[in-house]
Amino acid sequence: MKRTDVTEMIVLAKRKKKCTWDDCAKVLGQSKEWSTAALLGQMTLTEEQAKNIGEYLGLPADAVDCLQVVPYKGSLPTAVPTDPLIYRFYELISVYGTTFKELIHEEFGDGIMSAIDFKMDLQREPNAMGDRVSINMSGKFLPYKTY
Amino acid sequence: MKRTDVTEMIVLAKRKKKCTWDDCAKVLGQSKEWSTAALLGQMTLTEEQAKNIGEYLGLPADAVDCLQVVPYKGSLPTAVPTDPLIYRFYELISVYGTTFKELIHEEFGDGIMSAIDFKMDLQREPNAMGDRVSINMSGKFLPYKTY
Amino acid sequence: MKRTDVTEMIVLAKRKKKCTWDDCAKVLGQSKEWSTAALLGQMTLTEEQAKNIGEYLGLPADAVDCLQVVPYKGSLPTAVPTDPLIYRFYELISVYGTTFKELIHEEFGDGIMSAIDFKMDLQREPNAMGDRVSINMSGKFLPYKTY
Amino acid sequence: MKRTDVTEMIVLAKRKKKCTWDDCAKVLGQSKEWSTAALLGQMTLTEEQAKNIGEYLGLPADAVDCLQVVPYKGSLPTAVPTDPLIYRFYELISVYGTTFKELIHEEFGDGIMSAIDFKMDLQREPNAMGDRVSINMSGKFLPYKTY
Amino acid sequence: MKRTDVTEMIVLAKRKKKCTWDDCAKVLGQSKEWSTAALLGQMTLTEEQAKNIGEYLGLPADAVDCLQVVPYKGSLPTAVPTDPLIYRFYELISVYGTTFKELIHEEFGDGIMSAIDFKMDLQREPNAMGDRVSINMSGKFLPYKTY
Amino acid sequence: MKRTDVTEMIVLAKRKKKCTWDDCAKVLGQSKEWSTAALLGQMTLTEEQAKNIGEYLGLPADAVDCLQVVPYKGSLPTAVPTDPLIYRFYELISVYGTTFKELIHEEFGDGIMSAIDFKMDLQREPNAMGDRVSINMSGKFLPYKTY
Amino acid sequence: MKRTDVTEMIVLAKRKKKCTWDDCAKVLGQSKEWSTAALLGQMTLTEEQAKNIGEYLGLPADAVDCLQVVPYKGSLPTAVPTDPLIYRFYELISVYGTTFKELIHEEFGDGIMSAIDFKMDLQREPNAMGDRVSINMSGKFLPYKTY
Amino acid sequence: MKRTDVTEMIVLAKRKKKCTWDDCAKVLGQSKEWSTAALLGQMTLTEEQAKNIGEYLGLPADAVDCLQVVPYKGSLPTAVPTDPLIYRFYELISVYGTTFKELIHEEFGDGIMSAIDFKMDLQREPNAMGDRVSINMSGKFLPYKTY
Amino acid sequence: MKRTDVTEMIVLAKRKKKCTWDDCAKVLGQSKEWSTAALLGQMTLTEEQAKNIGEYLGLPADAVDCLQVVPYKGSLPTAVPTDPLIYRFYELISVYGTTFKELIHEEFGDGIMSAIDFKMDLQREPNAMGDRVSINMSGKFLPYKTY
Amino acid sequence: MKRTDVTEMIVLAKRKKKCTWDDCAKVLGQSKEWSTAALLGQMTLTEEQAKNIGEYLGLPADAVDCLQVVPYKGSLPTAVPTDPLIYRFYELISVYGTTFKELIHEEFGDGIMSAIDFKMDLQREPNAMGDRVSINMSGKFLPYKTY
Known part of the structure; x- marks a missing residue:
């Protein structure tokens, strides 16, 4: 399991739960800006933050582990973004x-x-x-x- | 004379005059952010603005003309900036x-x-x-x- | 399930049903231009539109969900298109x-x-x-x- | 003298004369769309068109010649445009x-x-x-x- | 099933059957040049052509369907070919x-x-x-x- | 003087003389295809060919010299041509x-x-x-x- | 099965058998240079060579087939190699x-x-x-x- | 004066003198392979070598100087060569x-x-x-x- | 199994075991710098080193094999790193x-x-x-x- | 005059004066590492440093001016260096x-x-x-x- 897999899991879980990034930020106890970046695979969570969000979104133990490891950063598929x-x-x-x-x-x-x-x-x-x-x-x- | 030539002229003239971008902005009657972008070749000046800044920095008539034409925008030499x-x-x-x-x-x-x-x-x-x-x-x- | 998976599903389902993009547009109640772009993964559907097209093309619930999320846009595989x-x-x-x-x-x-x-x-x-x-x-x- | 030099000359001459592309189009006897593309180095002029516009904008004989040769087309400096x-x-x-x-x-x-x-x-x-x-x-x- | 999957299937089936592109062309009733391009995913077959080649090479119904859809053209993996x-x-x-x-x-x-x-x-x-x-x-x- | 300078000279001289590539080919005693490629900087001329075309188009001695040296080949400015x-x-x-x-x-x-x-x-x-x-x-x- | 799959199979089989490329070359009856290139997916084997190496390395029939087809050449993942x-x-x-x-x-x-x-x-x-x-x-x- | 200017000078001087790279190598007292690379701007000459070749080809003092400085290496204009x-x-x-x-x-x-x-x-x-x-x-x- | 698969396995195993790269280096009997590079797929292990680390991290026999083969080096996904x-x-x-x-x-x-x-x-x-x-x-x- | 012009001037002046970067560093009163980077156009000099080095290397007043302006950094001509x-x-x-x-x-x-x-x-x-x-x-x- 790689961090990109965890990001995809989170996006899916959030869609199913119909919660917002702001809701997730409250679970993490941080701003919505930092929290969204973290959950999209750009920042590192503490053990407690990882457990809380894992519980909230129903992530497997391996994903909770993975959120505590410093990720290889960069969230875009191309040098010049198409979106x-x-x-x-x-x-x-x-x-x-x-x-x-x-x-x-x-x-x-x-x-x-x-x-x-x-x-x-x-x-x-x-x-x-x-x-x-x-x-x-x-x-x-x-x-x-x-x- | 192309707009990039005018930009180079302006940078040189400003260095010689030892004025700031903020000083130039006052001459243009706009914010320092917009004014700097304009003088670096990204925005279009009105006839009056062009004349004023031309006088202030000692630009030739052709450059004053050129500042009133909509430029081909984009201020960086590479897709991923090196600076x-x-x-x-x-x-x-x-x-x-x-x-x-x-x-x-x-x-x-x-x-x-x-x-x-x-x-x-x-x-x-x-x-x-x-x-x-x-x-x-x-x-x-x-x-x-x-x- | 990612939006690109949903796009592939839709293209397949449309081929099997032998319907046109214009038919799909009527289901969505929009122009054929907007509808085709939306179904090819570039626009966001309302809940009602997503349900209607899901029913029409026989898409799974997860795909119907996915169509209501704003997609990462850009429909071409290379910067200079080969087609x-x-x-x-x-x-x-x-x-x-x-x-x-x-x-x-x-x-x-x-x-x-x-x-x-x-x-x-x-x-x-x-x-x-x-x-x-x-x-x-x-x-x-x-x-x-x-x- | 290359066609890109002629394009630069035309842009300069037009700026000095303070005429519009529409004015130039009337001189050429064509639409403003085709005429602008042609004067920006993308289309080929007939001998008569080249002479008329040359006279109107005050271009040298060599430039008038050059406008009658089929150009190497493509008007942008990068594959993905920055403007x-x-x-x-x-x-x-x-x-x-x-x-x-x-x-x-x-x-x-x-x-x-x-x-x-x-x-x-x-x-x-x-x-x-x-x-x-x-x-x-x-x-x-x-x-x-x-x- | 995407057109690239069908192309791979055809290449495999042809290798197993040990037939030539010329043999396939006769089944399609077209030149060997057009037929090869079509079977390599660059041209669109009529319903009859698709059925005939499907039968000849033993392709599944879905692949036969797929051959009748206009493909996204471009047969090479890089802008400058390595082969x-x-x-x-x-x-x-x-x-x-x-x-x-x-x-x-x-x-x-x-x-x-x-x-x-x-x-x-x-x-x-x-x-x-x-x-x-x-x-x-x-x-x-x-x-x-x-x- | 580089070969690209010579190519530019030839294109200019040909335009002034209003001759065709076919005319030039006759001077060189070769096909129009090979001759055009050679004069556009892709092939090497013999001493005699270089002198003849030099005389015909009025090229300076240095250019005549240059045409006899094997050129660095490749006639296009970009990997994917824009023309x-x-x-x-x-x-x-x-x-x-x-x-x-x-x-x-x-x-x-x-x-x-x-x-x-x-x-x-x-x-x-x-x-x-x-x-x-x-x-x-x-x-x-x-x-x-x-x- | 594509040629790149066969190459991966061969590398794996060779590692397990602990044989050298030179050993493989003897099985093919060619130099070690040509043989290595061929087994790494760059050259075409005769039916006999393919059978012999297939037997030697324990490759499936489909792979043996595949080795006799002219491959799409080019063995490196990037235009400028990183190794x-x-x-x-x-x-x-x-x-x-x-x-x-x-x-x-x-x-x-x-x-x-x-x-x-x-x-x-x-x-x-x-x-x-x-x-x-x-x-x-x-x-x-x-x-x-x-x- | 940059090393690329010196390279261009040398190519020109050699063409005028109608000597070979082998002749130049003898002047330098090295192999023709190393000498050609050095004169094309890829290697560094000793003071004596620089003076000798400068005299032989008639290069200005500044160029003789320049040949003794370690150059920025790389002799090709594109990552994938076109020649x-x-x-x-x-x-x-x-x-x-x-x-x-x-x-x-x-x-x-x-x-x-x-x-x-x-x-x-x-x-x-x-x-x-x-x-x-x-x-x-x-x-x-x-x-x-x-x- | 490719070396990149082994690298991913090692990263996962290390995360589960909650050991450090320094711990792994001690198992290998080398510096932490060389060891980390080796375990991230850039260096070649001896048979003994591979067995020791395999045992320590619980890697399958095939992975232990793979670590003894010289890898295709280069650890980054893009020419200009995004991290x-x-x-x-x-x-x-x-x-x-x-x-x-x-x-x-x-x-x-x-x-x-x-x-x-x-x-x-x-x-x-x-x-x-x-x-x-x-x-x-x-x-x-x-x-x-x-x- | 642009900073790249000043860099070229400095390299030339240093070659003529046959001094080292270490000598220049002493003039600037900084380490040889920082000084070399600064003189190659990557760092900004104080007025005093600029005057001293200008005097030492015989640079024109405009260059001395230019050395005090923050440069657009990045010293290499390509994303992957060829040297x-x-x-x-x-x-x-x-x-x-x-x-x-x-x-x-x-x-x-x-x-x-x-x-x-x-x-x-x-x-x-x-x-x-x-x-x-x-x-x-x-x-x-x-x-x-x-x-």
Whole structure:
């Protein structure tokens, strides 16, 4: 049993149980953003989290084991994503990538925004012209050091 | 003269003038995020904006012309970016792409977050453990329609 | 069971039943264009639509479930399609892509034609020199906004 | 002088003259769709057309010559286009490609829609919810023959 | 059952029966070139042809059904073929591609040689220096039209 | 001066002189197929051939020199050609590649059709339904040997 | 059963029997180089060779059949090999490719070294500084011909 | 001035001087194989070798300098070579790659044939059926070590 | 049974036994670095090592056999790794690759650092600002030789 | 003037001055590893460092300016490097990538070794069997956090 098999099991179990990712997040005691990523095979669960979600979704013992192992990360089948929703994020990097770079360097100097010491929050933003998706990302700035 | 030539001119002129992207944004009368993207060849300026920035940075008339034409967008030289700062954003899509998808569909149903009717705001977030980069993205949700 | 398994099931069931996509569209109560895309794994069905088509084609309960979940979209096995019929559409973009861009920008300014708020209609166009395929596409224009 | 040089010249000359593609099309005596494609380096002009447009845009004799030679076609720099407007058309093929295939075969049997014996018409479609881009494509159906 | 499964079945059945593609072609009542392509999953059979070859090779009913459906075409596993025999044809296009283009345009003007309204004939050409493979290709010329 | 520069020079000179590839072939004393390939940078000329064509097209001495050196072959800018005329040949390999393989092996056993000891002839084939492009290819069969 | 299945069977059977490729070559009555290539799915066996090796390694009748069919050649999973031993050969082409080209053309004129009418011999070359791998390749020179 | 510029200069100078690679090798006092690779930008010359060849071919001082710097190696423009002569070597790896691997491991155990402590010799092998290219490669075997 | 199957078996068995790679290394009598690579399918075990680890992890006889065969090396599913931990090493090569090259050549002249006669050691480096990963790599320098 | 132009200038100036990277490092007052990376276009210099090295190597004022701007990082022309020295590092990741991953996770849990808060040291390691390249890498461990 590989982690991708566990992910498929979880998606199936969630569909049958008709629960939401938010429900799963409550079982894990974490945000819905982190929890969804974890259950889709990108993060590592503690033993307790794994047991709780295993019980909640009815996963076999082997799957519960597997959720506690650090996974080989990367959730997409191709380098350039084909799904329109995910592609739009890729397009944002294509169009705004050099903008991110210039503005972060202007503010902080040479370095990066961490994708590890990172958190995010995704919300519905009501709007008379049509509701909007609002995403807040926060990543620690890590400066390059000279040595 | 092509838009990529104009971008190179602008980067050079800005370096010589030792001004910031924020200074340029004030000349354009827009946010620093949109302005940087525009000056890096991804957005279209009005005649007035083009004239103002042309005067401010000392661009030739042909470049001022060129800034008013809709550009062929895409600011990166490779499909998977090599620059560490920009790669981190690509990594976020690789790791969190399916999470974005699941959470947006859970909240809104089938559709996408627009990358066109979109705005963003990038700020320094002071933090005792090391300052953080904070990015707010807001894009209109566009539902797939049946017909 | 994954959505691609359901698509394969539907193609098989349709072949055995010797019905058309148009017949299926009537069961779904939508156009033949949208219905075919949906049944080939690109759109999401309502519970009622899923039950009706499930009954019509004799699909198992799990497949009916699966049709109501937003799919990971993208129907082709390679970035450049090998099938001659589908390749011709890719060729049209390769040859006419910059033409689409110039004419839409000339008419509307900077922005895109939505592929989400989009519909199409495909018809036979009788012609003495050999009948023609006629395709009408209609997508909402979405302007880039400054901020 | 290569055809890509001539295309660049034309784009520049048009920008300076502040004329539209539609104006150019009138000079050529053809539709704006075919004319734009031709002037962007995808179609071949007759001697008369080349002379007229050369005079109108002030092109050198060598460029006028060059416009009468069949070009190496293909207007995009990458296999998957990065420009958002053009990408949307690519996305339509990715999502609807197998739908095009099924519906054309259902109506006509095995064969293709020609991308050579082809014409198209692009119009603004006024709409209270926001104007739409309307594209009509018409291509001759070419059946595979047995032998 | 997918068309690729049927192709594999046919290859196996032919090997067991120790018949030739030419024998199969006689059962189909078509040339050996078209018949081989069809049985390798690239062309569509009529009901009668499918029944005859099904009986001849002992294929199951489902496979006979499947042969009457228009296949997703493309017979090779990689964009640049690795098999030496097939690669030689790819090499011919790489070396002679622009020659084909120039000579066809010199003779016919702008347009293409159809790969749909196309037939071919492959023969042994006896030669004292070593026999040769002789291939005759004939495709309808399709001119680009102005509109 | 590189061979690609010489090819560009030849294409330009031919356009100015308004001669055909067939005219050039007569100067070289070879077929129009081989001659076009050679002048497009794929074959090596003898000293005499190089001088004759150099004189005929008015090429500089360095170019005449260059034509006598074996070139790095390959005439196309991308692995999958974008030009519709050349793509059709690529499509033929994609669709008929395994057919070529099976029929040649059925007739000759394991081996290949040489792309080196190879010649071809391209003609117009008059036809009431529309003239056709007729291509004859002849390549020596080379058997794999055991050792 | 496909040829790749037969290759896997042979590798397994050889491991269990603890015999060498050289032993297998003796059963086939050919060199160890050709025999290994053949048993790894790249060459075609005669009926007698197939029967002998089938008996020697205990292969099923279907596999023995399969070994007599010309295979789709190409033994590596990626265009650039990842295995260090095989990569070194790829590196030799990358570094010495143009050297091979220049020296062969200097000696023979335009043409190629055949990879079909080809044989090779791989030996251990004892050496005080560490033994060496010695490979002798011999391929017929095939000249390009004019026509 | 970059090493690729120097390579181009050398090819040009050699063509003008009408000397052979073998002549150049004598000037360098090394084999024709190593010398050709070095002059095509893949190896590093000593100061004396660089001066001698610079004088012989009439290279500028800067080029003589440049020949003494270790180059960024790799002589081919694409991952899969398009030139037929060089491709045949790539094909040998594709077809015989796993054979090389098996036979070297059978003889030596786990490790590689060095592409650094390597030499080769390329000769004409006279043969009544047509002369052959004979290549001798000798590379030190390097065993993987446990630690 | 293929080596990748054995790797998957080992990962599973290790997870069930809740032992570490270090424990496995002790069973093999080698460093944890070499042992982990070996058990992940990149190195070859002796008969004794294979038996010991087979007994320790409860592997079937066939797997024990398989571990003694030289594997086809390469442990990653894509040319550019998607896993963030592994990507950072790829990034180091992207950023520092030319630095490695310059400094090694400055110290040693033309040649390489062997990846075969190579060992490494990975340790935790305690640090008040956050512990660090410390990696020591040691590879024999192999000089290019002239001949 | 772009950073890549400055890099080329520096390489040329260093060759003419016959100084080492170590000499340059002393001018910058940093380690030879960081300094080489910086001068090859991967790191950002302070105003003082830029002036000092500019004076030392005789760079124009514009280049001195340019060295103080954060560069678009990535020093290699292809995703898989062709240069043998650099490729060996890529091979280490290919072979040992999953080993790095397992051992770091075993020691530290889920997270990465930073490539930003990173330093390295490259030394000659004298050895009777042939000197070795010794590389010490030290990167801060960054744990994934839950939120």
